Amino acid sequence: MSIASDLIRGHTETIILANLMLKDSYGYEINKAIQQKTENQYELKEATLYTAFRRLEDAGSINSYWGDETTGARRRYYTISKAGRENFQRLKAEWQIAKTLIDKLITEEEINHE
């Protein structure tokens, strides 16, 4: 993996919520989706993923239930709550602001005083 995770840090929850906006999903599937979307440039480490689920659930952004798999390993599915959807929109908006801010801050140009 090439991208420093400190650059993604702080986006973990947003990324998870984004994956739950369309449909319920579970850890393994979400992580596979991330790898696909980024063409293997990024993946969430399992420990990071599952601790983020805990945080999101404690905060009321998501709810979980066990899937009824009759075969294969059991899956814990997550649903995004109303609060979670609002939270997601807020996080997305913050990202837009942060993006502009960082772009501004790493530009090695003089500020235009007049």
Add this chain to the structure above:
Amino acid sequence: MSIASDLIRGHTETIILANLMLKDSYGYEINKAIQQKTENQYELKEATLYTAFRRLEDAGSINSYWGDETTGARRRYYTISKAGRENFQRLKAEWQIAKTLIDKLITEEEINHE
């Protein structure tokens, strides 16, 4: 301050280096520049700023010297080294990649399979 610092985390060093690309500077001035550039939407906390200086100096990206102020508080100036300039370019490039990646990851759209 409005922006979650976890979103800026990982950019502290890049931001400092960007400020040193044009001219030598010191902590207080760099922080003022950041506040100006972002119209007070962001500032580095002192402890964050000064520990970042230590890291950058230990890594050989910057060097420091005491200013020869005859008045006012003493200032520790920092110069960016050749390695620091290269480091900065690398960090900037990483940011471009991370930006695209994050945008992709927080989009609540289905991946287009065909």
Add this chain to the structure above:
DNA sequence: AATATATACCTTGACAGACGAAGTATCTAT
């Protein structure tokens, strides 16, 4: 039958960066 690989989840402990809080010191304005 044994082994490897993929699927799927979980916990513990360590680490690194951010930061609140506190301190030191100089100069200017009230």
Add this chain to the structure above:
DNA sequence: ATAGATACTTCGTCTGTCAAGGTATATATT
């Protein structure tokens, strides 16, 4: 005198990440 701006420093805490370990089921290979 006092407050506020300038300027730097150190200590201790918190939070998110992650390496390392574990559990369990199903399929493919040897």
